[in-house]
Amino acid sequence: xxxxxxxxxxxxxxxxxxxxxxxxxxxxxxxxxxxxxxxxxxxxxxxxxxxxxxxxxxxxxxxxxxxxxxxxxxxxxxxxxxxxxxxxxxxxxxxxxxxxxxxxxxxxxxxxxxxxxxxxxxxxxxxxxxxxxxxxxxxxxxxxxxxxxxxxxxxxxxxxxxxxxxxxxxxxxxxxxxxxxxxxxxxxxxxxxxxxxxxxxxxxxxxxxxxxxxxxxxxxxxxxxxxxxxxxxxxxxxxxxxxxxxxxxxxxxxxxxxxxxxxxxxxxxxxxxxxxxxxxxxxxxxxxxxxxxxxxxxxxxxxxxxxxxxxxxxxxxxxxxxxxxxxxxxxxxxxxxxxxxxxxxxxxxxxxxxxxxxxxxxxxxxxxxxxxxxxxxxxxxxxxxxxxxxxxxxxxxxxxxxxxxxxxxxxxxxxxxxxxxxxxxxxxxxxxxxxxxxxxxxxxxxxxxxxxxxxxxxxxxxxxxxxxxxxxxxxxxxxxxxxxxxxxxxxxxxxxxxxxxxxxxxxxxxxxxxxxxxxxxxxxxxxxxxxxxxxxxxxxxxxxxxxxxxxxxxxxxxxxxxxxxxxxxxxxxxxxxxxxxxxxxxxxxxxxxxxxxxxxxxxxxxxxxxxxxxxxxxxxxxxxxxxxxxxxxxxxxxxxxxxxxxxxxxxxxxxxxxxxxxxxxxxxxxxxxxxxxxxxxxxxxxx
Numbered sequence: 001x002x003x004x005x006x007x008x009x010x011x012x013x014x015x016x017x018x019x020x021x022x023x024x025x026x027x028x029x030x031x032x033x034x035x036x037x038x039x040x041x042x043x044x045x046x047x048x049x050x051x052x053x054x055x056x057x058x059x060x061x062x063x064x065x066x067x068x069x070x071x072x073x074x075x076x077x078x079x080x081x082x083x084x085x086x087x088x089x090x091x092x093x094x095x096x097x098x099x100x101x102x103x104x105x106x107x108x109x110x111x112x113x114x115x116x117x118x119x120x121x122x123x124x125x126x127x128x129x130x131x132x133x134x135x136x137x138x139x140x141x142x143x144x145x146x147x148x149x150x151x152x153x154x155x156x157x158x159x160x161x162x163x164x165x166x167x168x169x170x171x172x173x174x175x176x177x178x179x180x181x182x183x184x185x186x187x188x189x190x191x192x193x194x195x196x197x198x199x200x201x202x203x204x205x206x207x208x209x210x211x212x213x214x215x216x217x218x219x220x221x222x223x224x225x226x227x228x229x230x231x232x233x234x235x236x237x238x239x240x241x242x243x244x245x246x247x248x249x250x251x252x253x254x255x256x257x258x259x260x261x262x263x264x265x266x267x268x269x270x271x272x273x274x275x276x277x278x279x280x281x282x283x284x285x286x287x288x289x290x291x292x293x294x295x296x297x298x299x300x301x302x303x304x305x306x307x308x309x310x311x312x313x314x315x316x317x318x319x320x321x322x323x324x325x326x327x328x329x330x331x332x333x334x335x336x337x338x339x340x341x342x343x344x345x346x347x348x349x350x351x352x353x354x355x356x357x358x359x360x361x362x363x364x365x366x367x368x369x370x371x372x373x374x375x376x377x378x379x380x381x382x383x384x385x386x387x388x389x390x391x392x393x394x395x396x397x398x399x400x401x402x403x404x405x406x407x408x409x410x411x412x413x414x415x416x417x418x419x420x421x422x423x424x425x426x427x428x429x430x431x432x433x434x435x436x437x438x439x440x441x442x443x444x445x446x447x448x449x450x451x452x453x454x455x456x457x458x459x460x461x462x463x464x465x466x467x468x469x470x471x472x473x474x475x476x477x478x479x480x481x482x483x484x485x486x487x488x489x490x491x492x493x494x495x496x497x498x499x500x501x502x503x504x505x506x507x508x509x510x511x512x513x514x515x516x517x518x519x520x521x522x523x524x525x526x527x528x529x530x531x532x533x534x535x536x537x538x539x540x541x542x543x544x545x546x547x548x549x550x551x552x553x554x555x556x557x558x559x560x561x562x563x564x565x566x567x568x569x570x571x572x573x574x575x576x577x578x579x580x581x582x583x584x585x586x587x588x589x590x591x592x593x594x595x596x597x598x599x600x601x602x603x604x605x606x607x608x609x610x611x612x613x614x615x616x617x618x619x620x621x622x623x624x625x626x627x628x629x630x631x632x633x634x635x636x637x638x639x640x641x642x643x644x645x646x647x648x649x650x651x652x653x654x655x656x657x658x659x660x661x662x663x664x665x666x667x668x669x670x671x672x673x674x675x676x677x678x679x680x681x682x683x684x685x686x687x
């Protein structure tokens with residue numbers, strides 16, 4: 001008889017069987033660990049499964065034994081499992097929908113390792129919410145060539161004003177998703193995807209194939225456009241894959257794709273279940289925009305018009321070369337990060353450091369800019385209307401490994417908000433997002449201040465919302481449209497056009513000096529200060545103040561609209577803290593595995609609760625046994641933590657080092673991940 005364990009999942013009773021069965025023999029990854037992974041990833045996975053018909057792929061005896069697909073919802077399913085009918089030419093199939101945690105655990109208990117969903121949601125099964133490209137490496141190639149092909153597709157889509165989001169397949173390839181979330185048919189998305197694949201194949205015939213025959217794929221990447229079909233499914237983001245190891249279809253940033261290609265390191269695009277849980281804790285859901293971003297599918301005519309012709313092949317090669325130039329390492333991204341404002345550097349030591357560092361350009365450059373300014377601010381009545389510039393897209397930065405000093409570069413604080421171009425035409429103004437979407441109605445205060453400048457101009461900047469201490473908070477920005485809490489600011493760091501003159505080919509420092517002079521001192525539309533040459537010291541200051549990072553910009557650089565360039569480099573900070581372990585929870589389905597640590601810091605002679613550490617715990621495999629020897633009944637601090645699992649308190653004697661994103665307003669660690677035990681430091685020294 002199979003061993004069974006009864007559990008309660010949000011009020012639903014489930015019997016889990018054979019939890020000790022090994023599903024991934026090479027790494028001894030069990031069924032219990034499969035269920036545990038899906039339970040822990042549910043908060044980001046379930047929104048991507050919501051109302052999507054699911055094709056189950058079941059491995060009852062693990063990844064090395066036979067599997068089978070199950071499209072028709074099992075007859076023995078619980079009554080509360082939702083289904084949706086899908087009609088085909090010869091029959092009707094009632095697919096399961098996994099809309100909550102209980103359904104996800106139920107499916108996992110059926111040995112459903114992989115989740116495959118349609119590109120549409122029920123009941124509108126004829127309307128895809130996204131477009132997908134599956135990049136499949138042929139014999140003799142690997143995911144790195146997929147990365148290069150993915151970057152070509154991304155660049156082409158960006159020229160059409162469309163954002164795309166990459167994820168690993170979890171197997172050999174890479175996948176690109178284009179969120180639509182607007183009315184469109186499969187006929188149109190499939191035709192568009194097919195045309196794009198064929199056009200890119202014509203530009204890169206030695207690297208890309210758009211036809212399905214396997215014999216044609218040797219040494220190339222098959223751009224599978226055919227997935228855009230109402231009868232086909234693709235592996236869902238965050239799904240496990242049936243490989244030797246418990247790899248996962250993982251969302252990645254384009255910076256990560258570029259870095260893997262530049263360093264020729266395919267391992268940078270391979271993630272196992274523990275890696276993914278840690279990434280989620282730090283970065284949140286990188287695929288979340290696919291759920292909400294609304295974009296209209298471009299016409300085929302627009303697609304053909306944007307493709308570089310063979311006569312421009314050298315430009316394409318140069319763009320490809322720049323895409324692979326030093327982006328020295330990926331800097332971890334977070335969803336909410338602290339950035340500077342006029343009051344953020346309020347400590348006297350910071351102000352002195354800031355005065356030592358601040359210098360916008362060399363004296364000669366300032367004098368040159370001042371001489372030309374009088375001419376630049378004259379209105380050029382022969383210029384084109386500002387409305388004709390509405391297709392502009394912002395220049396994008398690459399990532400760099402470390403701060404550096406260079407007299408040919410300037411350094412700005414890295415802002416964390418919504419990137420926006422501002423189109424100002426004397427009596428009117430528009431704000432346009434990076435993807436080309438109009439966002440003016442959400443920020444009327446910015447529009448009003450732009451209009452008061454009485455200019456015709458195009459600005460590049462970042463929209464942020466400040467808290468009461470003058471620090472931008474991403475959570476305030478996200479809710480600003482409805483809550484109207486905080487102080488709205490449009491930080492402007494570049495000027496592209498002014499009164500009919502195209503400034504994009506001018507050196508950056510010249511554009512910034514002009515920008516400084518034309519801004520009118522508004523508290524809403526603010527100039528972004530910078531320092532000259534001293535990147536290392538500025539980075540140390542940013543790290544000390546808990547800011548996200550800095551951006552390095554080459555003084556002489558022109559503004560290349562819509563391009564990712566290596567003369568703008570973002571350099572982020574890493575935050576590490578030492579904390580005291582005061583308790584722990586066990587995994588929901590495996591009592592011999594840590595679920596989370598409860599940690600504290602010392603406040604005077606007392607301990608103060610500092611939050612949960614839920615990822616990175618695989619770095620200390622024997623820690624749970626050590627903690628069990630320290631169990632006590634007393635909670636060592638006043639605060640009662642919020643958790644849905646039983647807490648076991650321990651004597652507060654062990655110290656660990658953790659990495660985290662920020663301290664919240666309630667002095668709780670956000671995005672904390674375990675790094676190591678610090679046996680060299682007693683708990684009494686932790687402040």
